[in-house]
Amino acid sequence: MRTMKRSFSHLVLPISILLLLIIINLIKGADYFSITVVNGAFYGNIPNILFGASELVILSIGMTLVTAASRGQDISIGESATISSAVFVLFVLQAGEVTLLVIVVGFLLSCVVGLALGAFNGILVSVFKVQPMIASLILFTGGRSIAFMIDGKLSPILANDISNQIGTVIPGIPIQTPIILTVVFIVCIAMLFKTTNLRLYVETVGINPNAARLNGINPKKIIFLTFLIMGFCTAVAGFIAVNKAGRHDSVNLLKLIMMDAILAVAIGGNPLIGGKFSITGSIIGAYTIEVLNRTLLRLEIEPAMIKVFKAVFIIMLMIIASPVVRASIRKALDRVRTKNPTKGSAAMVSMVSTMDMIGEKGE
Amino acid sequence: MKNTLCILMVLVLLGTGALFAAGQQETGLTKVGIVNLPPEESGYRQANVEDMNSVFSKANGYDSKQTNTGDNSEQIAAAKGYIRDGVDYLLISAANATGWDDTLKSAKDAGIKVILFDRAIDTAPSNYQAALLSDMAFEGKKAVEWVLSLGLDKINLILIRGQMGSAAEIGRSAAVLDAAKAGKLNIVADGTGGDSWSLEEARKVVEAAIAAGKDFNVIYAQNDGMAQGAVQALEAAGISHGKNGKVKVIGFDFNRFALRNVQAGYWDADMQCNPRQAAEISRWIKSGNIPSGTIYQDELLLTTDTITDEDIQNWGINADPGKGVITR
The missing domain is CATH 3.40.50.2300 (Response regulator)
Structure with a gap:
């Protein structure tokens, strides 16, 4: 029991935030979890959340790895996704008749572009030791113009049945396609970490690159690799986003999504200065942000105030989750425990153990 | 030296x-x-x-x-x-x-x-000397006039604004808010697509309204991308829209994909925001008779009934998906 608690203790923060949001939603209306079937597909708040967050989830996975290894963030992910999806659209449109094969080849092509963009950032960061945020600033600044040129200075339309099915539902399958793609992606990443020592290497490099090098791990290679994975993530996210939208809007596609991706990493309990990381935490963090956005809409906050509310909410979460507050809560609880060693009711014991779990995260 | x-x-x-x-x-x-x-x-x-x-x-x-x-x-x-x-x-x-x-x-x-x-x-x-502008308030008024002319028993409208505080948002919202104040229509949900006039955000606004069980019959989205997002939410929820549908949809900006959607009866109307001021300015310069002060361009509102291929060709902006192609 104790070991299980230990291995999941880092998820207490993101899960408790998510639970808090769900409770708020349930207070607003008890039918929050209700799911109906519309046109052969599941419909309701939960499917909507899973659908809406799919790109963010994929990008926050890549962002977690980049953060852990390079101790910095890639701020060009939205732009990379826009460029790689522009190539995808270009390929599909020049193909004339759109078949599944065309879509698949186009997707693979966009993956190659995504990897190349990831490699570009990766070389700047790993070989030339440029700060990740500065390195990715280049693509962040120029990326949308590049995509605009690839688009032929227009917003090309992707109005074909296959794209539409990728962006919505495939007839006969009751779950929306972006949700399925996200699950497949998560499974692939999980397999990657199950079968390789990548986690150990990334964490080692993130904690101390010099120590890693002395132990035979090449930090350059690992950092480069995380940027490559990030590049792949942006290609997949761009693919999903452009098929959802049905046209390639180089100006607004996944605009400023890096903010939410970085936030997802932080809510996931990952230190933004690298080292130990939890992808599960980031995934929950990404869904939390989606739920937060929708909660604000559900509470019918007026449009001019919605960003303020989001900011206030996030600041509150971050302060509650900060090491200082956690440490003081732990101290207060310790005092209660030592004062009443015998009077502790069952509820108190369970509360203390929860706080312990939160406390362990800070250590 | x-x-x-x-x-x-x-x-x-x-x-x-x-x-x-x-x-x-x-x-x-x-x-x-x-x-x-x-x-x-x-x-x-x-x-x-x-x-x-x-x-x-x-x-x-x-x-x-x-x-x-x-x-x-x-x-x-x-x-x-x-x-x-x-x-x-x-x-x-x-x-x-x-x-x-x-x-x-x-x-x-x-x-x-x-x-x-x-x-x-x-x-x-x-x-x-002169300023040739699009009058966002005029665009809003014209669009709201269209909404009021639909002959609906009771207008329950979802307002999806653009970037808060931008000239387009202020102008295009003003007419709706005025009409609501005068009791001519009822705003059941008031949301925004944010700074990027985001399709995804617009979709979430409509999804939230559906989840809250709101009854609505007009979507007033302040640009085409957001109208598209709103319609995606309707599609996913199985709510009919467009010609003969329950929900009437209007977008802004005259993107050609949007005009094709209007033509196909997938949406109901689109309001122009004309980017082509050059011809008018050239006319002034050639004639040597340049007006002074602010001049507003005349702008069109096209509906499924009034739209023609020439309109789409001449007045639309951005890529044309082709006749009969619906951008979902």
């Missing part, structure tokens, strides 16, 4: 520049300097930049240069450059509405006529 050489060289370069400038004046072309935003800003701007380039061409008797930047100080620097070059007309679509006073005054002192297009500048009206 080196310094004097450098200065001499700069002087020589400037001298030749002046010579060239003088040489060009003799060709009889009207010199026009255009300060504009970059085409990648939006589909609107893309059409606007192309339009300026094609109208103010050598073939039409113009010697024009266009600077495209979203940075106000770069724009001002470019404008000053055009003033130094001695252009006849200076056309400006400003990134920021403020900070232009000195530049406009020096253009006036140099005898250059300044015409603002698309975007107004906060300055004394005497500092420029």
Whole structure:
């Protein structure tokens, strides 16, 4: 029991935030979890959340790895996704008749572009030791113009049945396609970490690159690799986003999504200065942000105030989750425990153990 | 020694520049300097930049240069450059509405006529000759008139705003809010697509309204992308829309994909925001009769019943998906 608690203790923060949001939603209306079937597909708040967050989830996975290894963030992910999806659209449109094969080849092509963009950032960061945020600033600044040129200075339309099915539902399958793609992606990443020592290497490099090098791990290679994975993530996210939208809007596609991706990493309990990381935490963090956005809409906050509310909410979460507050809560609880060693009711014991779990995260 | 050489060289370069400038004046072309935003800003701007380039061409008797930047100080620097070059007309679509006073005054002192297009500048009206603008409040009024003319028993409208505080958002929202205040319609949900006029955000606004069990029959989205997102939410929830549908949908901006959706009866209407001011300005310049003050463009509202292929060809912006193709 104790070991299980230990291995999941880092998820207490993101899960408790998510639970808090769900409770708020349930207070607003008890039918929050209700799911109906519309046109052969599941419909309701939960499917909507899973659908809406799919790109963010994929990008926050890549962002977690980049953060852990390079101790910095890639701020060009939205732009990379826009460029790689522009190539995808270009390929599909020049193909004339759109078949599944065309879509698949186009997707693979966009993956190659995504990897190349990831490699570009990766070389700047790993070989030339440029700060990740500065390195990715280049693509962040120029990326949308590049995509605009690839688009032929227009917003090309992707109005074909296959794209539409990728962006919505495939007839006969009751779950929306972006949700399925996200699950497949998560499974692939999980397999990657199950079968390789990548986690150990990334964490080692993130904690101390010099120590890693002395132990035979090449930090350059690992950092480069995380940027490559990030590049792949942006290609997949761009693919999903452009098929959802049905046209390639180089100006607004996944605009400023890096903010939410970085936030997802932080809510996931990952230190933004690298080292130990939890992808599960980031995934929950990404869904939390989606739920937060929708909660604000559900509470019918007026449009001019919605960003303020989001900011206030996030600041509150971050302060509650900060090491200082956690440490003081732990101290207060310790005092209660030592004062009443015998009077502790069952509820108190369970509360203390929860706080312990939160406390362990800070250590 | 080196310094004097450098200065001499700069002087020589400037001298030749002046010579060239003088040489060009003799060709009889009207010199026009255009300060504009970059085409990648939006589909609107893309059409606007192309339009300026094609109208103010050598073939039409113009010697024009266009600077495209979203940075106000770069724009001002470019404008000053055009003033130094001695252009006849200076056309400006400003990134920021403020900070232009000195530049406009020096253009006036140099005898250059300044015409603002698309975007107004906060300055004394005497500092420029004319401004040719889109009247966002007019667009909103026209769109709301259409909503009121639908003959619905009770209008329950979802308002999806653009970037809060932008001229387009303020103008296009005002008419709806006024009508709601006058009791002519009922706003059941009031949301925004945020700073990027986001399709995804618009979709979430409608999804939230559906989840809250709200009854609505009009979606008023302040640009085409957000209207598309709203309709995606309706589709996923199995709510009918467009021609013979329960929910009436109106977008703004005249993207060709949106007009095709209107034509196919997938949406109901679209309100124009015309990016093609060049022809009108050229007409003024050719006739020598340039009006003064702010002039608003006349803009169209097209519905499934009134739209034609020519409208889409002539007035639409951005890529055309082709007749009968619906962009979902």
